[in-house]
Amino acid sequence: MKLPRFTLTQNKVISVCGWSVVVVLQAIALRIPAPVARLPLAAQIPLILLILLSGIAVVGTALGIRTEKPDERAVYNQYRANSTLFTLIFFLFGIYLLFGDGRGWETLCFTRGQIIFLFGLLCLLQDGLFLLYERLGH
C-alpha cells in the first residue's frame, strides 16, 4: 500500500486538527481531573483513539513525514507567523507588567498541565497563522 503524499497546506491543516484536540482535551483536563477515567468504557475507547490519532498527527506533521518541502513563500509565511506570535506574547507580557501590580500577579507560575495547554495553544496558533498567511497574505 502506497502512503499518500501531503502538500504543506494539508500538513498544516492536519497539524491544526491535532493540536486543537490537544488544546481542547487539556483545557477539559485542567478543569476536571482525569476526565477520561470518569467516563464509561464505551466512551473511553473512541476518546483514547482520538488522543492517539492526534498524537500521531502532531508528531508526523512536525517531522514533515511524506510532506513536500517548504519553498521560499512557505519560509516567508512561517517567519510572518512566528513574528506575529512573538508580537502577541510580547504584548501579553506588556499587559502583565503594566496591569499586574496589586492584582496578585506578582509571581507568574504554571503547572505542567497548564504548560501542556499553552504549548498546544502556541503550536495551534503558529500553524493557524501560517495557514492564514498562505491563504490571505500577499
Add this chain to the structure above:
Amino acid sequence: MLHTRIRELRLSRGMEQAQLAALVGVRRETIGRLEKGQYNPSLKLAMDIAHVFGLTVEDIFTFTDET
C-alpha cells in the same frame, strides 16, 4: 502591483502549474499565487522562471504603481 505573463507563457507551452513548479523548485500553490500577482518572488525565483521560458525577467514581470 505585480503583473506577470507566467500563465500565458505556461499555457502556450502546454505546461501544468505543477510541472513549472517542479522545474523551478517551488510548490504548485506558489505558481498559482504568482500568476495572480499575489506574491512577489525572490530575484532567484524570477530568474529561474525566466530561464525556463528562455526570456528575461523584464519580459515576464512588470511592476505598476497603484495608489
